[in-house]
Amino acid sequence: MERRNFLKVMAAGATIVAVNPSLIRGNLYADDGRLYTAYEKAQIVDASGNPIKVSALEKEVTYIFNYPYASTPCMLINLPEPTQQDITLKSEMGEEYIWKSGVGKERTVVAYSAICAHQLTHPTPNDSFIKYVPKSKPTMAYKKSGIIVCSSHMSAYDGGAGAKVLAGAASQPLAAVMLEVAADETIWAVGVLGSDKFQDYFRAFKPEFKEFYSGIAQAKQLVSISAKTVKLTEYSKEIIQY
Amino acid sequence: MKKVLTVLALASLLVGSVNGSENNDPRLELMKDMRTMLDSMEQIQRGGLYSSTDDMKAGVKKLQGTLNVLESEQIKVILPKDQVYAYKFAQKTASMLRLYSDDMIASIEAGRMDDALEDYTQLLKQCTSCHIRIRNW
Numbered sequence: 001m002e003r004r005n006f007l008k009v010m011a012a013g014a015t016i017v018a019v020n021p022s023l024i025r026g027n028l029y030a031d032d033g034r035l036y037t038a039y040e041k042a043q044i045v046d047a048s049g050n051p052i053k054v055s056a057l058e059k060e061v062t063y064i065f066n067y068p069y070a071s072t073p074c075m076l077i078n079l080p081e082p083t084q085q086d087i088t089l090k091s092e093m094g095e096e097y098i099w100k101s102g103v104g105k106e107r108t109v110v111a112y113s114a115i116c117a118h119q120l121t122h123p124t125p126n127d128s129f130i131k132y133v134p135k136s137k138p139t140m141a142y143k144k145s146g147i148i149v150c151s152s153h154m155s156a157y158d159g160g161a162g163a164k165v166l167a168g169a170a171s172q173p174l175a176a177v178m179l180e181v182a183a184d185e186t187i188w189a190v191g192v193l194g195s196d197k198f199q200d201y202f203r204a205f206k207p208e209f210k211e212f213y214s215g216i217a218q219a220k221q222l223v224s225i226s227a228k229t230v231k232l233t234e235y236s237k238e239i240i241q242y
Numbered sequence: 243m244k245k246v247l248t249v250l251a252l253a254s255l256l257v258g259s260v261n262g263s264e265n266n267d268p269r270l271e272l273m274k275d276m277r278t279m280l281d282s283m284e285q286i287q288r289g290g291l292y293s294s295t296d297d298m299k300a301g302v303k304k305l306q307g308t309l310n311v312l313e314s315e316q317i318k319v320i321l322p323k324d325q326v327y328a329y330k331f332a333q334k335t336a337s338m339l340r341l342y343s344d345d346m347i348a349s350i351e352a353g354r355m356d357d358a359l360e361d362y363t364q365l366l367k368q369c370t371s372c373h374i375r376i377r378n379w
Contacts, residue, residue: 127334206360207361211341242328
């Protein structure tokens with residue numbers, strides 16, 4: 001390649017990446033990159049630090065891991081049925097984005113921010129009012145189960161459709177954590193799609209961060225390399241679900 | 243005259259027993275606590291607007307005095323019947339009120355007034371959040 005052409009290619013590449021930084025990782029989860037933020041790729045591991053394989057995830061169990069920040073809890077769920085595909089969702093600001101689907105052989109594995117889009121209810125080591133409600137368990141929040149419910153104000157989200165709002169006061173879906181499954185079945189979190197509410201969360205729960213993370217600076221540290229994942233029943237002392 | 247005295251005695255007994263049962267009604271206690279909470283929030287706000295940390299601290303003390311009942315199992319007795327099942331939510335709200343009000347005192351004492359006023363915002367948010375849930379706003 002001639003020097004001039006090489007420089008042109010480099011300049012064009014740099015411009016594209018500047019306009020859309022998520023391209024630098026070679027993946028684009030929203031059709032046009034809107035509301036997608038790429039974070040450092042983190043492997044989903046168990047409490048002992050061993051990688052969790054996608055086939056080892058129990059069906060309809062809520063797992064919790066913190067991503068992309070040390071204090072931002074996310075739910076990992078292996079749904080009983082394949083998820084829908086290419087769901088168009090809308091943030092409360094009216095921005096549209098597309099959630100592609102779950103991952104794994106049957107497209108059943110999904111991950112979402114566990115910070116409710118309504119009033120930021122989230123699991124803590126003390127308690128949790130938000131969880132996936134298995135199909136066999138009733139909920140007061142919606143006519144059918146197999147959904148994510150925040151029992152604070154009864155918001156219901158469809159985990160099989162990008163956490164679209166089904167009922168309640170939430171004005172937008174839960175932010176989705178983008179997952180990748182490697183050939184060896186290990187699971188990796190790579191970014192967040194949707195309106196994530198992380199900054200509102202950091203502002204609102206400062207005193208809680210002092211209690212659980214020694215302070216706001218520690219709470220805001222980005223997760224790196226791996227994300228420890230445990231069942232919600234192990235993460236929170238008490239789980240409340242209506 | 244005897245008849246009049248008997249009627250008066252019976253009436254006073256009746257009024258006494260009604261007042262007595264009212265005094266024992268835990269829901270009246272809750273209403274009283276709610277009014278105290280409103281007063282305390284106003285006092286904290288006034289303290290914030292008039293730069294009186296003493297007022298803010300006094301408001302926090304008053305507010306925290308109302309939390310024991312909300313945090314206890316007694317809350318089940320005083321919630322509206324159709325919301326008794328949600329008592330855990332009310333308890334959680336009370337614990338968050340304690341957390342933010344404790345933090346407000348710590349912030350005031352450290353001279354971090356921005357943080358103290360943010361705590362006030364979060365206290366108010368907890369109040370409205372619980373009212374949305376329990377009073378079916």
